[in-house]
Amino acid sequence: MSSHSHQNLHSKLTTGGLLISLGIIYGDIGTSPLYVMKAILGDYAISRDIVLGGISCIFWTLTLQTTLKYVIITLNADNHGEGGIFALFALVKKTKIKWLIIPAIIGGSALLADGIITPPISVSSAIEGLRLFNPKINTVPIVIGILIGLFTIQQFGSKIVGKFFSPIMLLWFTMLGVLGTLQIMTDASVFSAINPYYGYKLLQVHPEGYFVLGAVFLCTTGAEALYSDMGHCGRKNIRISWIFVKLMLLLNYFGQGAYLINHEGKTLSEIGGNVQNPFYLIMADWFMPVGIVIATMAAVIASQALISGSFTLINEAMRLNFWPKVKIKYPTELKGQLYIPSINWLLLLGCIGVVLYFRESGNMEHAYGLAIVLCMIMTTILLNFYLIMKRVKLYLIVPLIMVYLLIEFSFLYANITKFMHGGFVTLIIASILIGIMATWYLAKQISKNYTKNVKIDDYKKVLAELSVDLSIPKYATHLVYMTNSNKVDEIEEKVMYSILQKRPKRADLYWFIHVNVLNEPYRKEYRVTEIIQDDIYRVDFYLGFREPTKINLMFKQVIKEMVERGEVDITSRYESLNKNHIIGDFKFVLSERFISNDSLITFFEKVVMNTYFILKKLSLSEQKGFGLDNSSVKVEQFPMVLHPLENIEMKRIK
Structure with missing residues (x-):
């Protein structure tokens, strides 16, 4: 692909491009309303301060972390049209700073480890809505069945499935916005959460204190995947479609907040009984079956995006001498579309293991986020050297990078509490991947030296x-x-x-x-x-x-x-x-x-x-x-x- 066609890809704004970006880019970040507010509230009684504080933290996290860092700044760091941590590493390699390989390997491994937990948590959160109709239903076999189906169709390529992705995700985001708006109309005072003071107050009034940020962080976990998939849709299409996506997400979060404020003093189990999830509680009873079906389809699409991203990541790791040679298939003529059988079945085994170990999406939240925050820190480190390489003024780089390292290390510290409750699962997986990549790279270097x-x-x-x-x-x-x-x-x-x-x-x-x-x-x-x-x-x-x-x-x-x-x-x-x-x-x-x-x-x-x-x-x-x-x-x-x-x-x- 010539540099001219890359410029075209990133400067072109088309309806098709906007729709494709909805289908491919926002699966992970778009399904976060399924579990974020539920994770923030936990089993505690609902209080106005906690709800407004949670919404405030979500608003500012999506604004500072997702919008400013990824959509506005990081998307500029494209390597001939492509994004992702390895594409960024390939760019900063030109600086000849050898230790930059460390953040590249840690970040890539953490992103792959995240790929093992995203499909189970998304699909489980969606399927658990069925408990409204049958409280005793065992969701584990259904979740595993959906995951097996999803991984089995990978070998045929996502081209066929891809045609349905965009309309479903458009429907999903519209549904998020409409459901949220209906609730906001009952209590518009929820908009006061835009004031960051409420976010600060949350850390003081929440029973878990500062560590509630571990639950807040779940709202931005898909930002890294958004950067990795840049080459499929183009920078301009992503930036414009993000305006719509962010608006719909915020409407839904604010809507969940308005609903919860109206039930102050109660716990989620007291309001919803079997379904302790504000996402489903804001739906009308007649709409619930439709909502569950749409949520499940959106969760499958979110998983698909991460699986495709994992294939691309391993392919890049192989070419950069970080990963052993494995068999790659090209199921369709589509550029960048590939299928790696060994990684596909390993991911499936990992996902099934996660579902069997945690069983409930609520338990999976404890393992989720710890690996991805590591990946974000590594991206920030590499981004720092990219900005230096691009001769951006130091008085702009230093405060920017310091602010993001402060935000991300705060999230990392808040997520550390998750280690004993399941965070060790993703960290063990990430450590194994780091070990493989480091060994392969070092062995190649030793061999080259002799x-x-x-x-x-x-x-x-x-x-x-x-x-x-x-x-x-x-x-x-x-x-x-x-x-x-x-x-x-x-x-x-x-x-x-x-x-x-x-x-x-x-x-x-x-x-x-x-x-x-x-x-x-x-x-x-x-x-x-x-x-x-x-x-x-x-x-x-x-x-x-x-x-x-x-x-x-x-x-x-x-x-x-x-x-x-x-x-x-x-x-x-x-x-x-x-x-x-x-x-x-x-x-x-x-x-x-x-x-x-x-x-x-x-x-x-x-x-x-x-x-x-x-x-x-x-x-x-x-x-x-x-x-x-x-x-x-x-x-x-x-x-x-x-x-x-x-x-x-x-x-x-x-």
Whole structure:
């Protein structure tokens, strides 16, 4: 995608774009009225101060955190049209500050951990409305059934489902606004909650004190997902549609507040009996079944957006060397639409585990929010360096970043109380993900540090002679090696060892292929370097971090274009086949590393490398990762020597 088309995407304002953003972007943040007020009130008696304080905190959180930080400021940090924490990291990587990888890995892992709790809490909150009709209904099997259905349809792509998303979400937000407005008409004094003083007062009068902010925070949990999905809809469409979404959300929150003030002194169980949720209590009895159906559909859409976001996140992590290679499928022709089977089924298992462990959405609230606030803090840190990179004045950056770090650390502290009540679940999941990403990245760095490169010029003569040495049996017409060397005039020593010593490999043409992963999402370019005419060529692919690595197909395309230009002759050099214009065979050689017994490594390096090799066994093989045909691939084992032992002194005796 060209930079011109990115500008078009972000400057274009269309009805279609606005509708799509409703369907894709706001699922998570849009379903928060289902559980936020319920979480703020808990089992305590309703008081005017608590209700107005809760609404005030929600109003200012949505204004400062979601609107100002994400919709106005962070959406400017697009990487060639794409958003999200890894896209932001790819941007600030240019600053060459190495430790920025830490907030990127922590933030990405926290966002993925959040993807395991959002579907259960959204779907459970919606389904629990059924208790109005049958108080003893067990909602757990229904929730699990819906989640299994949702994850099963992922393999077909969300294109078909996507057509229904936007109208349903438009209906959902309209319903939120109408329900809220009807209640506000009974008590408009609820608008006094706009005064931030009530928010301050909440911290003093609420039985949980300062820690009630953990419940308030739930109203903005979808802001990070909003930034991640920017590439689907465009900045302008998101900003304009947010005006409508925020208005509808606030109307609903204020409506719930007006209803609750009219029932001051009672608890939620005293008003609603089986349904202790102000979201459902503000509905008329006749409308309740319709409301539950619409809420369930909105919850499924919120879950869908997070699942799609998780696939995109893992794909980016793989391309940035944070995650082992896993199988990726492209169910539709839609740009950026992908399906990762292993992640899909792992997410489903995680979601089912969460439902079985917590059972009620009220219990899930304790685990929700702790991981995502970590992600928001990491985004703020990266955003700071993005603003510095963009040469924004320091007197603007410092107060802005300090204010957001203060807000987010306050939310983090308030959420800490959730740790023992279930927050540990998401933090354990996030820690496992951080461990995998850090191990994979460190192992790649260790491996890179101990890979020796040699100058191709030193081997040009011997390769040219080997190519015509008839005393050595021909190994292949075209011999292709994947190389990690960034420099065109260098190649790994192990490649030369493989060609000349492991078993001399005579070929008519030698090809070296290198893949450069760029800091931008969508780009597909290649460069061919002729090292020796009709003998040695190097092909460099330049791919965006969201592009699939289909080396087999891309290499064929390169060869086809080179043949059309008359740059290379790929017909077989065997006389009988050449006469009949038969294309020569292509053989790929891939190297697999193992730690040599001659390595003298530290305990830390040993742990990292051993974990790396375990993960490697579980991940996709190199040939599948590069999309190569197994029949034309030879995998060779190479020892990797870390910190070689010193020379062993020995005395020769007669």
